[in-house]
Amino acid sequence: MSDNTTPLSESLHIVIAGNTNAGKSSLFNALFRNNVAVVSSAPGTTTDPVTRKIELSNLGPCSITDTAGLDDTTELGAQRIKKSHSRITTADLVLFATPANISLTEDEKTLLSELTKSKIPLIAIFTFDDKKDSEIFKQKENFFKNAGCKTAVFSSSKNTAEHVSKIYKLIEESDSKIARELTPVEGIVRPGSTVILVTPIDSAAPKGRLILPQIETLRDLLDHDCKAFVVKENGLESALKILKNPPDLVITDSQAFAQVAKILPPEQPLTSFSILFARKKGDFEYFMKSLSVLENFPDGGKVLIMEACAHHQKDDDIGTVKIPNIFKKKICAGGKSVTFEWSREIPENIKDCTLVIHCGACMITQKTMLERTSLLKSEGIPVINYGLFLAWANGLLPRAIEPVTKV
């Protein structure tokens, strides 16, 4: 059954990888039983990764991605290989397509060693089972089995349905090997906790709906058997009066921190959606260490503001207007200068940056965010997110991180 409601960032990512002409697209089409990816014997037919969603009974919402071959020697091959690699290294599970009639190649050995090193679980799928060479097949099967991999066979012309059902069975059996992302309030609340969510509906709010971190947090609170109250910032005071006891936690949009903190007594546990997502998606420990750069920001430093998706920007957009303005007010008041740059990817000139302030990353997976952070960390560049910056700017650290760190 296909699942069209769960965002890709909250799905398990299954990626089909292998060399060109390894039968990846035929496998992808068979898994969805129709022709989504173009299948041809010409090398390099799959140019950009193609992704489709699926709901699997054990695993829940998943996406399956068909990638370009890792030995693509065509003109644009290097770019395609880079894209494929980025999908593979952030995958939760890899279906390693390898022809049952061609001996193992160096590219395949390299891929297996990379996947093993990154602890990404994989299933070896021996494609072209109908054309298999028994000797080659036996060698390959031993090679993958010795590496601790589950294996299956696949042919697009014979016994396909039977092969597909065995492959899905192996995918579902991989559940225990797949590392799961934390849910927004996992370990933070108890069944029966009362939580108030403060969700301003300002000009930046999308029409007719809440934003993803708010929806996910609300659903997660219900999954944890909590009582959740959703109010706008101007409804918080009256909500507190209605409640017999103070709530166990207030979670606010980071942009309303100042207003919310003024209403709440200082002992009231408070955090923000963005801080919950800093823990859920990012390297929280590194974010915490990175905060120290704000105290001694160098004159002439450069801040890179990174967002993980394109969205319509309003005049008072948080990334391009609010954060730079607050930053200048807090850091440059004594005459320091700062420059800002904006990007959705890590730019070539990253070494020139003093600090990265990242959005909540709700539209990308934890693995993608961790990969990003690890690259920045390896360059020695501090990284924080919007929520942590706004908590700091409002003088709300460590209060705003306490509910997340006391777990």
Ligand code: SF4
């Ligand atoms: S910019 Fe970041 S926080 Fe905002 S919607 Fe996109 S991914 Fe989510």
